[in-house]
Each structure stands twice: as C-alpha cells, then as structure tokens.
Amino acid sequence: MVPRLFHARPRGVHPDDRKALSAAMPVETLPLPSILRVSMAQHLGAPATPVVKKGEAVRRGQRIGAASGFISAHVHAPTSGTVKAVQDAPTLSGPPAPAVDIEPDGEDAWTDLQPCPAWRNTPAAALVERIAEAGVVGMGGAGFPTHVKLQPPPEKHIDTLIINGAECEPYLTADYRLMLEDPQRIWTGACIIAHVLGVERVRIAIEDNKPDAIAAMAGVVREFKGDAAVVSLETLYPQGAEKQQIRALLGREVPSGGLPMDVGALVENVATACAVHDAVLTGQPLIERIVTVTGTPVQRPKNVRARIGTCFNDLAGFCGGLKGAAKLIAGGPMMGLAQPSLDGAVTKTASGVLALASEECTAFESLPCIGCGRCIAACPAGLVPAELSLYLEAEDYEAAAACHVMDCIECGCCAYVCPARRPMVQHMRRGKAWAAARSRSR
Amino acid sequence: MVIGGAGLVCGAALAFAARFLAVHEDPRIEKVLDILPGANCGGCAYAGCADYARAIVVDNAPINLCAPGGQEVIDRLAAFLGVASQTRERNVAIVLCGGDDEHAGRKFDYNGIADCAAAHAVAGGDKQCVFGCLGYGTCARVCPVGAIEITPQRIARVHPDVCIGCGACVDACPRHLIRLVPAERRIHVLCSSKDKGPRVKEVCTVGCIGCTRCTRLAENEAIRMDGALAVVDYSKDLESEAVIEKCPTRCIVKR
Numbered sequence: 001m002v003p004r005l006f007h008a009r010p011r012g013v014h015p016d017d018r019k020a021l022s023a024a025m026p027v028e029t030l031p032l033p034s035i036l037r038v039s040m041a042q043h044l045g046a047p048a049t050p051v052v053k054k055g056e057a058v059r060r061g062q063r064i065g066a067a068s069g070f071i072s073a074h075v076h077a078p079t080s081g082t083v084k085a086v087q088d089a090p091t092l093s094g095p096p097a098p099a100v101d102i103e104p105d106g107e108d109a110w111t112d113l114q115p116c117p118a119w120r121n122t123p124a125a126a127l128v129e130r131i132a133e134a135g136v137v138g139m140g141g142a143g144f145p146t147h148v149k150l151q152p153p154p155e156k157h158i159d160t161l162i163i164n165g166a167e168c169e170p171y172l173t174a175d176y177r178l179m180l181e182d183p184q185r186i187w188t189g190a191c192i193i194a195h196v197l198g199v200e201r202v203r204i205a206i207e208d209n210k211p212d213a214i215a216a217m218a219g220v221v222r223e224f225k226g227d228a229a230v231v232s233l234e235t236l237y238p239q240g241a242e243k244q245q246i247r248a249l250l251g252r253e254v255p256s257g258g259l260p261m262d263v264g265a266l267v268e269n270v271a272t273a274c275a276v277h278d279a280v281l282t283g284q285p286l287i288e289r290i291v292t293v294t295g296t297p298v299q300r301p302k303n304v305r306a307r308i309g310t311c312f313n314d315l316a317g318f319c320g321g322l323k324g325a326a327k328l329i330a331g332g333p334m335m336g337l338a339q340p341s342l343d344g345a346v347t348k349t350a351s352g353v354l355a356l357a358s359e360e361c362t363a364f365e366s367l368p369c370i371g372c373g374r375c376i377a378a379c380p381a382g383l384v385p386a387e388l389s390l391y392l393e394a395e396d397y398e399a400a401a402a403c404h405v406m407d408c409i410e411c412g413c414c415a416y417v418c419p420a421r422r423p424m425v426q427h428m429r430r431g432k433a434w435a436a437a438r439s440r441s442r
Numbered sequence: 443m444v445i446g447g448a449g450l451v452c453g454a455a456l457a458f459a460a461r462f463l464a465v466h467e468d469p470r471i472e473k474v475l476d477i478l479p480g481a482n483c484g485g486c487a488y489a490g491c492a493d494y495a496r497a498i499v500v501d502n503a504p505i506n507l508c509a510p511g512g513q514e515v516i517d518r519l520a521a522f523l524g525v526a527s528q529t530r531e532r533n534v535a536i537v538l539c540g541g542d543d544e545h546a547g548r549k550f551d552y553n554g555i556a557d558c559a560a561a562h563a564v565a566g567g568d569k570q571c572v573f574g575c576l577g578y579g580t581c582a583r584v585c586p587v588g589a590i591e592i593t594p595q596r597i598a599r600v601h602p603d604v605c606i607g608c609g610a611c612v613d614a615c616p617r618h619l620i621r622l623v624p625a626e627r628r629i630h631v632l633c634s635s636k637d638k639g640p641r642v643k644e645v646c647t648v649g650c651i652g653c654t655r656c657t658r659l660a661e662n663e664a665i666r667m668d669g670a671l672a673v674v675d676y677s678k679d680l681e682s683e684a685v686i687e688k689c690p691t692r693c694i695v696k697r
Contacts, residue, residue, distance in 0.1 A: 090565070090566055093565070094563065094564060094565040094566035094567075095566060096566070337565070338550075338564070338565060339565065340549040340550040340565050340568075341549070363551060363553045364553065366555075393555075423554045423555050426554045426555050426560060426564070427555065429563065430555070430559075430560055430563070433563070
C-alpha cells in the first residue's frame with residue numbers, strides 16, 4: 001500500500017455551481033402530456049427493439065421495447081394509451097434511433113405488477129432478473145444497464161458498494177431533491193443492491209456543498225447494523241465520475257481500460273438505487289425520473305418528476321416557458337448534450353434541461369495550443385489533453401490511442417480551463433469513436 | 443589506427459554484402475515509375491505510384507488505372523512495355539447536393555472543429571437537411587490536386603477540369619454525397635435527400651421533391667426514381683436539357 005503522503009490531490013475544476021436556481025424547489029409532478037416519445041436508445045449498448053405496433057393499446061408499465069443484446073435494456077410504456085407511431089427519431093446525442101410515440105388515454109392504467117416485498121429471502125439471481133425486467137439503467141448519465149453491472153464475473157470480488165449522490169455537475173439538483181425527499185427509498189434500493197452483490201460495506205458519497213442531503217441520508221443509514229456510512233466529499237468537479245469517486249473514497253485507482261469491479265468497487269447513482277427499490281418492492285419499471293429544468297431564461301426553474309418520453313417543450317411550458325434562451329442543453333453545462341430545439345424528449349439518463357441566455361454563452365474561435373499545461377493540471381483521468389488534442393487535430397488517431405484517449409471520461413475540465421478555447425472534448429470524442437471502431441473491427 | 447582499422451573492416455563487410463546480398467529488381471520498374479505522374483494519389487488502388495509501377499511490371503496489372511496520367515500515360519506505358527494500348531474513361535467527382543446556405547437552412551450555430559465528420563457527430567450536423575453538404579471542407583482537404591472549392595455559401599463544389607478522379611473525396615465525405623461519374627456526363631440531379639417531398643421543401647428550396655417529371659422527360663430512362671429521389675443513371679446517354687428546364691425546384695443542373 002502506497003502511503004497516503006504520495007497520493008496526488010484529486011484533480012478537477014471548481015465551476016460556479018448555480019444550483020441555487022432550483023435547489024429549493026420541491027419535486028413537482030408534471031401532468032400527463034398530450035404525447036410521449038419514448039426512444040429505444042436510452043442506455044449504453046444496443047438500442048431496444050420495439051415490440052408494439054402502430055395503433056396498439058398499451059398499459060402503463062407494459063414493455064414496449066425489448067433488450068437486443070447482453071448490454072441493452074427493456075423500455076416500458078410511461079402511461080396507458082395508444083401507439084401513434086413507431087419510427088426513427090433523432091436521439092439527444094444526434095443520430096436517429098427507433099422511437100415509440102404514445103398518445104395517453106388519460107386513465108394511466110397500470111399493467112399487472114409483481115411486487116416482491118420479501119426481497120431479503122429472494123435469491124440474488126431472481127432479483128437481478130426483476131431489475132433487468134424493469135429496464136433499470138444507470139441514471140447518473142452513462143445509462144449502463146444495471147442488471148449487467150450486478151452480475152460481475154465470479155473471479156471479481158466486490159467489497160464496497162458506493163451510492164453516488166455527489167451530483168457534481170453545475171445547475172443540476174435532481175439527485176439532491178431526491179436525497180432530501182426520499183432518502184428511505186434510496187437506502188432500501190442500496191440495501192437490495194448490497195444484498196444482490198453480497199457486499200458488507202456501503203458508502204453513500206455526497207459533496208460537502210449539500211449538508212442537508214448528507215444529514216437526510218445519514219438519518220436513514222443510522223438504523224443500519226452493518227458497515228454503512230455517509231461520506232462527505234470535497235466539492236470538486238468531476239467527483240461524481242465513478243473512477244474519480246472510487247479514488248477519492250477508497251484510494252484505489254481503476255486501471256486503464258478497466259472497470260470499477262477490477263478494484264472491488266461498484267458505483268450506483270442515488271436515482272438508480274431508487275429505481276431498483278421500485279423495481280423490486282413494487283414491480284414498477286423505470287418509467288419516470290426527476291428532471292431539473294433550470295437556467296436564467298427559465299421563468300420558474302423547477303425539479304420535475306416527468307415521465308420518460310416527455311417532450312422538453314412540455315417541461316419548459318410547465319416551468320413558465322423560456323425567455324431569451326440562446327442555448328439548450330440536455331443535462332448539465334459540463335457534460336450535457338447541446339440541443340438544436342425543444343423537440344427532444346426525457347430519457348432515463350436525462351437529469352436536466354438547461355437553458356442559457358445569449359450573454360451566458362459565447363461563440364469563440366479555437367486557437368493553437370499555447371502549451372500552458374492547465375489542462376494537464378485539471379485532467380482527473382491523468383491524461384495529457386494538450387498533446388492528445390494536437391494529435392487529434394492532425395487526425396493522428398494511432399498516436400492518440402497510444403496516449404490513452406480511451407481513458408478520457410469527457411468531463412470537459414480541459415476545455416473549461418483552456419485559454420486557447422480549443423474544442424477539447426469534441427477532439428476526444430472523435431478519438432474515442434475511432435479507437436472504439438478499431439477495437440470492434442479487430 | 444584502431445578506428446581506421448575498424449572502418450576498413452566494416453567497409454569490406456559492406457562491399458561484400460553489396461555484392462552477394464544485392465536485390466535484383468527489374469529495371470523496368472524504375473522506368474515505369476518515371477512515366478507515371480508521381481501524384482501518389484492512390485486512385486489506382488495501389489499504395490502510391492511506386493507500388494503501381496511494381497504491380498504493372500511484376501503482376502501484369504492493367505495499365506489504364508492511372509487517373510491523373512490519363513490517356514497520355516497509358517499510351518506511353520503501352521509503347522514502353524510493348525503491349526496494346528487501352529483506353530480509359532475519365533471520371534470526375536461530383537457533389538450531389540446543391541443546397542448551399544442561400545437555399546438550405548441551418549438548425550443551429552455550430553461552433554466546433556471545422557470538419558464535416560466532426561460536425562455530423564454533433565446532434566446530427568447543423569444543417570436542417572440531414573442528407574445535405576455541411577460545407578466544412580473535409581473533401582477539399584483530402585483532394586490531392588485542390589479541385590474542390592468550398593463556396594462562400596458553404597457548399598463543396600468540384601472543378602471537373604482539375605479533378606483527376608482519384609476518389610479520395612468519395613471516401614472522405616461523411617454523408618456520402620460524392621460520386622465518381624464519367625466526365626462527358628454533364629447533367630446531374632444535385633440532391634441526395636431520401637426525405638419525402640414535403641419535408642425536403644421545409645428544409646431546402648433546391649432539393650428533389652420526387653415529382654418524377656424528369657424521369658418521363660429523360661431519354662433512355664437515364665433518370666430513375668430511388669424512393670422519392672431522382673437519380674441519374676450515368677451509364678446511359680442524357681443530353682436532353684428539357685429535364686433542367688422542367689425541374690420545379692431547379693435541382694437538375696448542367697455542369
């Protein structure tokens with residue numbers, strides 16, 4: 001074990017968090033919208049295959065998309081109604097994927113659910129089956145199917161479960177509100193995950209700028225008999241990224257190209273834990289989530305419980321509309337996806353809709369790297385973004401791959417600090433896409 | 443003394459190696475390479491001119507593959523190698539999109555890497571038409587002879603008299619808008635949109651709306667429909683300029 005002395009300080013940046021816009025707003029439930037567009041590509045891996053046809057009647061919670069591969073997840077109807085169309089629609093990241101349009105009938109009638117209150121006496125495999133059936137994916141942003149994470153290969157021993165409530169992304173307060181308002185559900189979900197994995201040690205990681213969330217979670221954890229604790233993390237972006245969090249919490253470094261399970265840890269977002277709770281205790285699939293609708297152009301920023309498939313336009317209308325918005329982002333300002341219009345729809349991973357006014361965003365010209373090294377000091381993955389961006393600018397993907405471009409987590413710290421305004425993350429994404437395509441073709 | 447001695451020994455070794463380990467290469471390869479234009483464009487599908495020269499001499503590769511050299515190089519190769527001359531149809535590239543910024547809208551301000559593939563990966567590209575030319579010049583940058591111009595209205599345009607038909611731009615375009623066509627074919631449908639007419643009209647004023655009028659006017663069935671898009675069959679003669687006159691969106695042009 002390397003002495004603590006030699007641990008480098010965690011790296012990252014301190015953007016202004018702007019959470020005050022929506023932090024005090026209790027979660028409100030959005031009334032049923034007139035149309036829901038449910039994308040089949042809401043998770044990492046292969047998009048689901050639609051299993052309903054145009055004109056078919058569906059019930060709330062009925063499966064409308066079937067997982068198509070090992071790393072994939074089921075998709076369910078967010079309400080009861082009629083399927084209006086099954087067609088390709090642009091996803092939040094751009095490329096089109098199949099989507100199912102549902103016109104709600106207003107009755108919101110559930111399909112038959114199978115609750116499992118006696119989960120402590122249920123074998124792990126059966127619980128994983130239920131979680132897979134409910135289409136639960138990582139709701140922190142990446143959307144990795146949870147049931148896949150919960151089936152580590154037998155040679156990997158997981159000793160610590162981390163429940164991630166860091167929410168380090170500026171503006172977003174969805175996880176914060178969830179921790180304040182529903183700590184018990186999160187905790188029960190965490191217990192179910194710990195039970196499935198046979199893990200004794202549970203840590204709930206929350207940044208120290210959310211003391212009331214820490215207190216709320218500590219309140220429910222107190223009664224637990226095993227080794228569980230709420231840990232306060234230094235506020236630092238991107239402390240909510242799983243590899244960075246494992247390092248901050250356990251002092252373990254996930255190897256290059258490796259997974260958290262390689263160092264005996266598993267990280268789940270608080271909203272995911274909540275979805276696991278619902279999937280097991282009530283049998284409810286993942287059909288809604290909390291979305292932070294925020295930014296200065298939003299007339300009344302809110303945290304909204306919205307159904308998957310809710311159009312951003314309906315969300316904006318519920319929050320009093322937008323005034324003078326120049327830029328729209330699905331997610332937060334650091335890692336979110338810029339949107340060309342309000343036509344996008346809520347997915348399982350959409351934690352926020354952010355609008356920025358024109359004075360808050362600038363169009364800039366990218367200049368040559370001046371070699372200042374700020375990005376190197378900021379990169380939480382320990383890469384050398386300056387060098388990588390030079391290679392990628394010259395389209396020398398081989399060299400970029402040799403410099404571990406695949407270890408980039410696309411957090412945007414390098415672009416945030418870059419005085420030459422270089423489009424670092426875009427470069428990295430290109431490099432990663434190339435390297436991923438190469439490893440697929442091999 | 444020691445260094446001089448070592449030098450002598452090494453020199454002797456090198457002389458020995460040069461004599462006994464020499465690689466005997468067909469001297470004609472060098473000559474063929476001299477005849478080839480040396481553009482190293484790769485249009486012949488070999489790794490540059492030297493590789494093609496070796497293939498001609500050693501593997502009896504066809505001598506009419508060099509696009510930049512044209513008929514002159516074929517004739518000289520035929521004379522040198524003592525084989526019958528062959529003909530080569532000159533192909534040039536054409537960008538099958540006419541929707542520049544004057545005619546086709548953009549859906550947002552793109553402020554990123556000035557490269558079409560990079561722009562295409564951001565929310566599907568900033569052009570409203572998901573099939574149209576983005577105009578960030580990826581094709582122009584790969585062109586070995588500078589035959590592609592990005593107009594001030596941000597669309598790629600090939601200068602057919604400069605184009606050597608190597609096909610580098612065909613592979614570079616992320617939206618697959620560029621085709622190699624016989625140089626004598628002058629009439630083109632400048633649209634690649636698979637969208638139906640009403641959608642095309644929403645996003646572009648010079649897109650093919652699939653009215654099928656040109657397919658009836660063109661001789662030899664030289665224009666066919668591919669779904670809602672009119673496509674020129676470049677293997678057939680097409681001279682009639684009526685198709686240009688009668689196209690309601692003016693997406694058929696002569697170049």
